[in-house]
Amino acid sequence: MGNEAIALGALRAGVTLAAGYPGTPSSEILETLAREKPAGVYVEWSVNEKSALEVGAGAAIAGARALVTMKQVGLNVASDPLMSLNYLGVTGGLVVAVADDPGPISSQTEQDTRHFGLFAGLPVFDPASPEEAYLMVADALACSEKIGRPVILRPTTRVCHSYATVTLLDSLPRPQPRGFRKDGGRWVIFPRLAYANHLKINQSQAALADDFSSYPANRLSGRGRLGLAAGGVSWSYLSEALKDLKTDCRLLKVATLPFPARLGLDFLQGLEAVLVLEELDPVIERELIYLCGRHNLKVEIRGRLSHDRPGAGENTPAGVRESVRAFLGEPPIMARPLTDPPLLPARPPVLCPGCPHRASFLAVKEAARGRKAVFSGDIGCYTLGNAPPLDMVDTCLCMGAGLTMAQGLHRVEPDALNFAFIGDSTFFHTGLPGLINAVHNQAEIIVAVLDNSTTAMTGGQPHPGVGRAITGETRPKVDIFQLISALGPADLQRVSAFDFEAARTAVVRAMAGRGVRVILFEGECVSLARTSGPVCAVEGEQCLGCGLCAEKTGCPALSFNGELAAIDQSACTGCGLCRFFCPAGAITGGGHHD
Amino acid sequence: MTDCLIAGLGGQGTILASRLLGAAALSLGLEVRGSETIGMAQRGGSVVSHVRLGPGAESPLIAPGRAEVILAFEPGEAVRALPFLKPDGWMIVSDREIKSFGPSDSVAAWLGYLRANVPHLQVLDGRKIAQNFGPRCLNVAILGLAAACGTLPCSVADLQKALEAKFEPRLAGLNKQALQAGAEMAQGG
Numbered sequence: 206m207g208n209e210a211i212a213l214g215a216l217r218a219g220v221t222l223a224a225g226y227p228g229t230p231s232s233e234i235l236e237t238l239a240r241e242k243p244a245g246v247y248v249e250w251s252v253n254e255k256s257a258l259e260v261g262a263g264a265a266i267a268g269a270r271a272l273v274t275m276k277q278v279g280l281n282v283a284s285d286p287l288m289s290l291n292y293l294g295v296t297g298g299l300v301v302a303v304a305d306d307p308g309p310i311s312s313q314t315e316q317d318t319r320h321f322g323l324f325a326g327l328p329v330f331d332p333a334s335p336e337e338a339y340l341m342v343a344d345a346l347a348c349s350e351k352i353g354r355p356v357i358l359r360p361t362t363r364v365c366h367s368y369a370t371v372t373l374l375d376s377l378p379r380p381q382p383r384g385f386r387k388d389g390g391r392w393v394i395f396p397r398l399a400y401a402n403h404l405k406i407n408q409s410q411a412a413l414a415d416d417f418s419s420y421p422a423n424r425l426s427g428r429g430r431l432g433l434a435a436g437g438v439s440w441s442y443l444s445e446a447l448k449d450l451k452t453d454c455r456l457l458k459v460a461t462l463p464f465p466a467r468l469g470l471d472f473l474q475g476l477e478a479v480l481v482l483e484e485l486d487p488v489i490e491r492e493l494i495y496l497c498g499r500h501n502l503k504v505e506i507r508g509r510l511s512h513d514r515p516g517a518g519e520n521t522p523a524g525v526r527e528s529v530r531a532f533l534g535e536p537p538i539m540a541r542p543l544t545d546p547p548l549l550p551a552r553p554p555v556l557c558p559g560c561p562h563r564a565s566f567l568a569v570k571e572a573a574r575g576r577k578a579v580f581s582g583d584i585g586c587y588t589l590g591n592a593p594p595l596d597m598v599d600t601c602l603c604m605g606a607g608l609t610m611a612q613g614l615h616r617v618e619p620d621a622l623n624f625a626f627i628g629d630s631t632f633f634h635t636g637l638p639g640l641i642n643a644v645h646n647q648a649e650i651i652v653a654v655l656d657n658s659t660t661a662m663t664g665g666q667p668h669p670g671v672g673r674a675i676t677g678e679t680r681p682k683v684d685i686f687q688l689i690s691a692l693g694p695a696d697l698q699r700v701s702a703f704d705f706e707a708a709r710t711a712v713v714r715a716m717a718g719r720g721v722r723v724i725l726f727e728g729e730c731v732s733l734a735r736t737s738g739p740v741c742a743v744e745g746e747q748c749l750g751c752g753l754c755a756e757k758t759g760c761p762a763l764s765f766n767g768e769l770a771a772i773d774q775s776a777c778t779g780c781g782l783c784r785f786f787c788p789a790g791a792i793t794g795g796g797h798h799d
Numbered sequence: 800m801t802d803c804l805i806a807g808l809g810g811q812g813t814i815l816a817s818r819l820l821g822a823a824a825l826s827l828g829l830e831v832r833g834s835e836t837i838g839m840a841q842r843g844g845s846v847v848s849h850v851r852l853g854p855g856a857e858s859p860l861i862a863p864g865r866a867e868v869i870l871a872f873e874p875g876e877a878v879r880a881l882p883f884l885k886p887d888g889w890m891i892v893s894d895r896e897i898k899s900f901g902p903s904d905s906v907a908a909w910l911g912y913l914r915a916n917v918p919h920l921q922v923l924d925g926r927k928i929a930q931n932f933g934p935r936c937l938n939v940a941i942l943g944l945a946a947a948c949g950t951l952p953c954s955v956a957d958l959q960k961a962l963e964a965k966f967e968p969r970l971a972g973l974n975k976q977a978l979q980a981g982a983e984m985a986q987g988g
Contacts, residue, residue: 206835229837229838230837230838310836310838311838334859363834363859363860364859366834366835366836366837367832367833367834367835367859367860368821368831368832368833368834368835368859369830369831369832369859370825370830370831370832438858438859441857441858441859442857442858442860444857444858445856445857445858445862521860521862522858522860522861522862523862523863526862540863540864540882541864541882541884541886543881543882543916546878546881546912547878547903547904547908547909547911547912548902548903548904549875549878549879549903549904549909550875550899550900550901550902550903551899551901552808552843552844552845552876552899553844554809554842554843554844555842555843555844556842557810557842557843586842589842662838663838664837755900759900761843761898761899764898773898775929775933775934
């Protein structure tokens with residue numbers, strides 16, 4: 206997998222510290238490092254991306270080679286330290302691996318980290334494949350050490366989660382970190398230092414634009430009056446499309462920012478038109494247009510800005526192929542025509558059978574029935590609670606925002622009940638300041654902390670409340686209940702998510718109160734607590750055929766054929782939640798959590 | 800080069816199937832390239848793995864109309880993946896439906912559509928595999944049937960070796976039985 210290649214590339218290049226926060230499609234980089242467990246390499250899941258980058262910054266100003274990992278929206282959280290660190294600099298090497306997600310497939314935004322690199326004045330390495338990513342980590346680290354600033358490695362989902370045959374190379378020499386050296390104001394970012402270093406950053410970026418023109422991952426090939434330029438995984442789609450072409454073209458592969466200007470100019474000389482193939486923002490396209498303007502070249506640059514390529518979403522092999530064929534005037538390759546396919550069910554992602562979040566949502570839903578209520582959600586598996594029949598997530602913005610948005614919502618509509626749902630890992634990530642804000646500003650909200658003892662959506666990573674490190678070692682547990690208790694909310698309760706009556710009663714009590722009321726719903730993620738005990742079953746002769754069990758819970762293990770309900774024995778975990786919704790008591794078994 | 804698309808639902812073991820297939824091909828000295836669906840869609844949503852075995856693959860994704868074989872873990876997902884199949888391609892499909900909410904045609908309609916549009920269709924008795932070995936063994940049973948039909952560049956024995964390397968002995972035993980059971984479901988023609 207591309208993420209494994211990045212991790213192995215980092216080990217080859219002598220990384221001794223790695224930190225990150227889980228986020229699809231980046232999570233497996235750190236997990237691979239933890240699994241490899243090489244001697245002398247420290248790996249941690251940090252509480253959030255900002256913390257991870259600051260840990261990496263500390264290591265890198267002490268002279269170590271460090272890797273920090275996150276997804277693209279994680280960089281928004283880490284942008285504060287990253288912007289300043291570029292001014293402060295590093296003495297070791299620091300690579301910030303930021304995984305972008307065209308589509309998006311598992312993200313809130315389609316933001317392009319290459320633009321972040323341009324904005325911050327940071328070099329960006331943009332691999333086209335796992336094998337290129339493997340080699341690029343070492344190049345990025347060497348670049349960082351050479352220029353004394355952090356460097357971004359920007360793979361996308363189809364590099365992170367694709368796989369390839371990669372030949373592993375011998376490790377590079379790993380110099381001993383020289384340690385932190387006090388140096389007057391060198392490591393303290395004051396305005397005067399920032400001014401002086403801003404000039405240096407600009408010079409360094411300009412020099413890199415020239416250096417990168419001879420970097421092997423940026424290259425020119427082919428001949429002709431028409432040009433094709435591509436970066437990232439789109440280069441692989443283009444390479445495949447070339448096999449079916451008759452026309453000769455000049456090709457430019459771009460894998461870095463600053464843009465390799467000298468190489469770009471060589472590419473443009475004598476061309477009539479260029480089609481640019483890239484994902485997310487038209488970065489290469491704009492750089493080429495800029496070069497044409499700067500050097501007064503009459504070359505038509507086409508791509509996203511000219512609407513030759515779609516303005517959003519991920520590229521595909523067929524989409525790239527057909528754009529290239531249309532650009533070159535070659536006939537399209539038609540897909541096999543298939544007539545009238547039968548109707549298929551929509552298959553949106555759903556909460557698993559036995560998920561504690563379903564139980565928590567239903568406890569709140571039943572208690573708040575008939576009341577004017579707004580349910581603010583957050584980022585995690587529980588965002589899936591927005592789907593029917595639960596319909597319990599009215600808002601979702603970014604990590605930690607549910608808690609704070611609920612406060613703003615309530616200031617405008619004080620007659621509504623404002624609930625905020627937040628998962629345990631998200632609570633540690635950025636939920637805590639929002640809860641302090643609520644207590645301090647005397648907000649009127651009910652906070653449901655959904656503690657399933659893991660970071661579930663990204664594949665079950667541990668967090669500070671779990672008591673275990675990424676490498677498996679025992680760590681002190683940060684007790685969420687005590688932590689919240691210390692903040693002094695008006696009311697704090699803890700219930701088992703699967704004890705439906707107790708959970709509903711807790712919500713009723715919270716609704717009757719004032720101020721900041723917190724309910725901690727505890728129930729392990731089913732991926733941790735797969736039961737082998739008796740599961741639930743419908744006693745056929747007692748089933749009324751009302752269908753309420755399936756209709757109310759939306760549990761994927763339940764089905765209703767219009768006459769009788771049935772439970773898929775291979776999917777049911779025996780949580781027993783559906784029993785509370787059967788008016789006839791026809792569901793038996795389960796209830797391991799009673 | 801053999802392009803193989805694996806289609807199913809999150810949680811059905813499509814990723815393990817692509818890893819086993821990749822490991823078996825690597826053991827034969829073949830290059831492997833591909834891509835997987837990981838993340839939000841894993842929670843019961845439609846997932847596909849692209850597996851490209853042999854030299855010359857540049858892209859991690861297979862283009863529509865180019866897959867030599869589709870391994871479908873669910874009949875509805877088989878219909879969804881059909882546009883990827885080559886005109887003379889093979890499809891191995893489990894007939895066991897995974898229930899869902901919302902309107903859709905019947906399993907019989909899906910299978911009828913596949914019979915009308917797939918030149919080389921092999922149907923695996925998914926219910927029998929689930930009953931005998933558990934639904935988690937469906938992935939290796941489909942691999943067994945695909946290999947037995949000669950649609951993959953590796954044999955049932957190659958897959959068996961990959962299984963033995965991947966699983967601890969008890970699980971390897973169960974999976975080997977499911978692999979064989981799948982292989983024995985191959986129908987002539």
